[in-house]
Amino acid sequence: MKKLLLILLLSTCVYSVQAQINTNVESTTTTKSVARTPDTTTATIPKHVKTRIIGGAQMRSDKDIVDNIKKSKDHTTLTNAILAGNLSETLKSRGPLTIFAPTNDAFNQLAPGTLDTLLKTTHGIDLTRLLTYHVISGKYTSKDIAKQIVQGKGSATFITLTGAKLIAKINGDRNIVLVDENGKEAVISQFDIEQSNGIIDVVTAVLVPKSKL
Secondary structure, three states, X not given: OXXXXXXXXXXXXXXXXXXXXXXXXXXXXXXXXXXXXXXXXXXXXXXXXXXXXXXXXXXXXXXXXXXXXXXXXXXXXXXXXXHXXXXXXXXXXXXXXXXXXXXXXXXHOOOOOHHHHXXXXXXXHHHHHHHHXXXXXXXXXXXHHHHHHHHOOOEEEEEEOOOOEEEEEEOOOOOEEEXXXXXXXXXXXXXXXXXXXXXXXXXXXXXXXXXXX
């Protein structure tokens, strides 16, 4: 009887020690596994790079205007128009440039058939003129635009890459709006999205210069 009790006692002790060893091994394995997992959340983007989420995509200040805008699901029409108008090289230049980027909804506000006509190869000049009317040379933040509006006693005039004028002012809701040569207004809905070669501002309407459109 005593031998049986002794055997049971030794078996219990061995089981307990083995269980503890297994626990330590699992703990060590888990620790090593966690230690081997790289922290990619901070390693992939340098601290000096600014990021903004536009159209469900992350835009980085170390990428150029074209590389960033093509990731936005809200700017697929603009991206296609840039490609059709052969403006990628211009918008990837060192700049700096400030582009007022109409959303897909903004393009949908155009008269039916207008966009389809512009995207035809025979209307390349008109498409280029329309797109470059949304771009000004230089890097203008919202503060820069607001300052010029104040200095202009209520409005500021910018010359776009087309050579045509674009007016900026502040409306009754205290938003900065852009007014094209036909009197149509576009609200700047998102400001100061920094790019490696300038700034993107999102606008709610397509701006149209005086032309055959």
